[in-house]
Amino acid sequence: MKKKEIEKKYKGYIENLRKYNLSYFDKSDPLVSDSDYDKLKRDILDLEKQYKYLKSNNSPSILIGHKPSKNFKKLPHRVPMLSLGNAFSEEDLINFEKKITNFLSKNEGYEISYCAEPKIDGISASLTYVNGVLEKGLSRGDGKEGEDITRNLSTIKDIPKKILSKNFPEEIDIRGEVFIQNSDFENLKDKFANPRNAASGSLRQKNPEDTKKIPLKFIAYTFGFEKGLNADNQFDYLKKLDSWGFKTNPLNKLISGVKNLIKNYNEIEKKRSNLDFDIDGVVYKVNDFNLQKRLGYVANAPRWAVAHKFSSNKAVSEIKDIEIQIGRTGALTPVAKIKPINIGGVQVSNATLHNEDEIIRKDIRIGDTVTVERAGDVIPHVISVDILKRKNTSKKFIFPKKCPCGYETIKDFNKITKKFDAVRRCPDRGFECNRIAKEKLKHFVSKEAFNIDGFGKKIVEKFWELNLIKLPQDIFKLDYGKIEKLDGWGKLSADNLRYSVDEKKQISLERFIYSLGIRHIGLENAKLLSRYFGSFQKLKNLPKKNNYNDLLNIDGIGETQLVSIKNFFSKDINLKILNELDKVLNIKNAKAVNTRGLLKDKSFLVTGKLNNISRAEVKSLIEENSGTTVSSVSKKLNYLITGEKPTKKKINSAKALKIKIIDQDEFLKMLNKTS
Numbered sequence: 053m054k055k056k057e058i059e060k061k062y063k064g065y066i067e068n069l070r071k072y073n074l075s076y077f078d079k080s081d082p083l084v085s086d087s088d089y090d091k092l093k094r095d096i097l098d099l100e101k102q103y104k105y106l107k108s109n110n111s112p113s114i115l116i117g118h119k120p121s122k123n124f125k126k127l128p129h130r131v132p133m134l135s136l137g138n139a140f141s142e143e144d145l146i147n148f149e150k151k152i153t154n155f156l157s158k159n160e161g162y163e164i165s166y167c168a169e170p171k172i173d174g175i176s177a178s179l180t181y182v183n184g185v186l187e188k189g190l191s192r193g194d195g196k197e198g199e200d201i202t203r204n205l206s207t208i209k210d211i212p213k214k215i216l217s218k219n220f221p222e223e224i225d226i227r228g229e230v231f232i233q234n235s236d237f238e239n240l241k242d243k244f245a246n247p248r249n250a251a252s253g254s255l256r257q258k259n260p261e262d263t264k265k266i267p268l269k270f271i272a273y274t275f276g277f278e279k280g281l282n283a284d285n286q287f288d289y290l291k292k293l294d295s296w297g298f299k300t301n302p303l304n305k306l307i308s309g310v311k312n313l314i315k316n317y318n319e320i321e322k323k324r325s326n327l328d329f330d331i332d333g334v335v336y337k338v339n340d341f342n343l344q345k346r347l348g349y350v351a352n353a354p355r356w357a358v359a360h361k362f363s364s365n366k367a368v369s370e371i372k373d374i375e376i377q378i379g380r381t382g383a384l385t386p387v388a389k390i391k392p393i394n395i396g397g398v399q400v401s402n403a404t405l406h407n408e409d410e411i412i413r414k415d416i417r418i419g420d421t422v423t424v425e426r427a428g429d430v431i432p433h434v435i436s437v438d439i440l441k442r443k444n445t446s447k448k449f450i451f452p453k454k455c456p457c458g459y460e461t462i463k464d465f466n467k468i469t470k471k472f473d474a475v476r477r478c479p480d481r482g483f484e485c486n487r488i489a490k491e492k493l494k495h496f497v498s499k500e501a502f503n504i505d506g507f508g509k510k511i512v513e514k515f516w517e518l519n520l521i522k523l524p525q526d527i528f529k530l531d532y533g534k535i536e537k538l539d540g541w542g543k544l545s546a547d548n549l550r551y552s553v554d555e556k557k558q559i560s561l562e563r564f565i566y567s568l569g570i571r572h573i574g575l576e577n578a579k580l581l582s583r584y585f586g587s588f589q590k591l592k593n594l595p596k597k598n599n600y601n602d603l604l605n606i607d608g609i610g611e612t613q614l615v616s617i618k619n620f621f622s623k624d625i626n627l628k629i630l631n632e633l634d635k636v637l638n639i640k641n642a643k644a645v646n647t648r649g650l651l652k653d654k655s656f657l658v659t660g661k662l663n664n665i666s667r668a669e670v671k672s673l674i675e676e677n678s679g680t681t682v683s684s685v686s687k688k689l690n691y692l693i694t695g696e697k698p699t700k701k702k703i704n705s706a707k708a709l710k711i712k713i714i715d716q717d718e719f720l721k722m723l724n725k726t727s
C-alpha cells in the first residue's frame with residue numbers, strides 16, 4: 053500500500069471509532085458488537101505499530117477511560133504454554149499409562165508416580181522472575197504468545213513481587229491459575245456469567261486499578277523457562293513454590309497406580325461442592341522431571357500429563373427430530389434435535405447419536421425421552437432412552453442410505469478388525485458434495501489451520517450460499533466490493549476481513565498441510581509430513597514422482613494415512629486447488645529442527661528390542677539431534693542399530709550395502725550418553 057492509501061485507511065478507522073465511541077458513551081447506543089469494536093481498535097493499533105508516522109488524538113493508544121480495553125501488547129512465551137489431553141474414564145487413564153510405559157519401553161507393571169493436582173477452572177498466567185523480582189506477567193494467549201498483563205497481575209496479593217529465598221532460581225517463569233473464589237463471585241453475579249468469566253474480565257481491564265478492586269487469587273503449579281531451578285520432580289517443585297511464598301493447592305497429592313488415581317479423583321469429586329473455587333477435574337503429571345523430559349510432547353500437549361475431567365453433567369429431555377449432518381470426511385452423523393435444556397450452565401438443543409448402529413443398539417426413536425450428557429468440551433450426546441416413557445406416537449428413524457447430494461453412501465471395510473465401519477460416508481469426490489465442501493472450507497479457515505480472524509463457520513455458510521466461495525482459493529480472491537454491500541456489512545467490516553485474509557497469505561507448510569483436511573492427517577501427521585517434504589513444491593510433486601510408498605519411511609505414517617494421501621492426490625480438483633493456492637499464498641518451508649545436532653545428516657533404523665528405551669523415544673532422540681529415521685534398509689541408511697533378536701534379513705542387507713551396524717551402547721555414545 054502507498055503512504056497515502058495507508059493514511060486514508062487509518063483516518064477511516066479513526067473516524068469510525070470516534071463515531072462508535074460517541075454513540076456508545078454519550079448516547080448509550082452501541083453501533084457495533086463488542087467484538088467488532090475491539091477488532092477496530094486492534095486494527096488501528098496494528099497499523100500504528102507498522103507505520104510509525106500514523107498518529108491521532110482519537111487513537112485508542114492515547115484515549116483512556118473508555119470501555120475496558122483488550123488491547124495489550126503481545127509478547128512471546130520463551131517456552132510455549134501448552135494445553136492438556138483429556139481423560140474421562142478409567143479406560144482412558146489405563147490407555148494414558150500404557151502409552152507412557154510403551155514409550156519408555158517398560159513392562160506393564162512398571163510403577164509411575166504421579167502428582168495429582170485439582171484442576172482449577174480459571175485463567176492461566178506466566179510470571180517471569182529475574183533475580184527474584186517479578187519482571188513480567190503474560191496471559192496464555194495462543195500458547196506461543198501472550199498478552200502483557202503485568203500491571204494487572206501485580207495487583208494480585210497472592211503473587212509475590214520480590215522473592216528473597218536463597219534457593220530461588222536466577223530466572224524462572226512461574227505458571228499457575230488466576231481465579232475468583234465462589235464466595236467473592238457472589239458480589240459479581242450481576243456482571244459476569246460465572247467465576248471464570250469474572251476472573252478473565254477483571255484480569256484484562258485496561259486500568260489495573262479496576263483489576264485491583266476484584267479479589268483475584270493465584271495458585272502456582274508449573275513453570276516455563278528456568279535457569280537455576282534445583283528440583284528433580286513436580287512434587288518437590290510444588291513444595292519449593294510454597295517455601296518461596298506462592299500459594300499451591302492443598303489437595304495436591306503424590307499417587308501411583310490407576311486404581312489409586314481413581315480413588316483420589318472420587319474423593320475430590322465428593323469434596324467439589326464444598327470447595328470455595330471451581331474445579332473441573334484432576335491433572336495427573338508424571339512426577340519425575342527426567343521421565344517428563346524423555347516423554348516429551350505430542351502436538352500441543354505433553355505426553356506426561358493428562359486432565360481427568362469430572363464426569364459430565366446429565367439432563368433429561370425429549371427428542372423432537374433427528375437430522376443428518378455431513379462432516380468434512382463425508383461421515384453421516386445423526387443428530388437429535390432435543391427440547392432445549394440447561395446442562396451445567398449451557399443451553400443444549402442438539403445431541404449427537406454417533407451413528408446408525410448406535411441408534412439401533414439403543415433403539416432411539418423420535419419422541420423418546422432421553423438422558424443427555426455433556427462432558428467437558430465434547431459435543432453433548434444421548435446416553436440412554438427411558439423406555440417406560442415411550443409414547444405411542446414415537447417414530448423409528450430410518451437411516452438414509454443416500455447423502456443429500458444424491459450419492460449412495462458407503463461403509464468402509466476395516467482390514468484390521470475385518471468388519472465394516474459403523475459410520476456411513478458420502479464418498480469424497482473432491483468438492484462435489486456441497487455439504488462436504490462447505491465443511492472442508494470451515495476446516496480450512498479454522499483456528500489450527502489458516503486461522504482467519506473473523507472468518508468463522510457462519511461466514512463460510514453465507515459466502516457459500518452467495519457463491520462467493522466454492523473452493524479454498526476463492527477465499528483469497530474475494531470480491532470485497534460485493535461483500536461491502538451485503539446486509540450487515542459495510543466498508544469497515546469488509547476492510548477488516550480483507551486485512552485478516554491478507555494477513556494469512558503467509559503460512560507454514562505444516563499448517564497448510566493440516567488445512568487441506570486430508571482424512572487421517574491431523575496436526576501431528578501434518579507436522580511429520582511437513583518435516584519430510586520440507587517445501588510445498590516437494591509436496592506438490594508427489595503425484596508426479598509417484599513415490600508414495602516412501603512416505604512409509606516416516607515413522608508415524610502408516611498404510612491408513614498413505615491410502616488417504618493417495619486418494620487426495622488422485623483427484624484432479626485437489627491438484628488444481630494446490631496450483632491455485634500456490635499462486636496466491638506464500639507457503640513457508642518447514643523449519644529444520646536443530647540442524648546442527650550431533651546426528652546431522654545421519655539416518656538410522658532400529659532392528660530388535662532395545663533395552664529400556666522404546667522405538668518412539670529413539671526416534672525423538674534422533675530427531676532432536678538432527679538425525680532422521682527410515683523404515684527399511686537401503687542405500688539411504690547410515691546406521692542400523694541392533695537390539696535383542698534383530699531381523700536377520702535387515703542385518704544381511706545392511707552388510708551387503710556396507711552400512712554401519714551398531715548396538716545400543718554405540719548409538720548412545722554418539723549422543724554422549726550411556727544407557
Ligand code: IVH
Nearest residue numbers: 134135136169170171172176273274335354
Ligand atoms: S499444567 C503442560 N496444572 O488447565 C502443562 N494446568 O488444559 C499444562 N490448569 O491451561 C498446564 N490446573 O489453565 C496444569 N494443576 C494444573 C492446572 C492446570 C488448572 C489449567 C491451565 C491449563 C489447562 C490445560
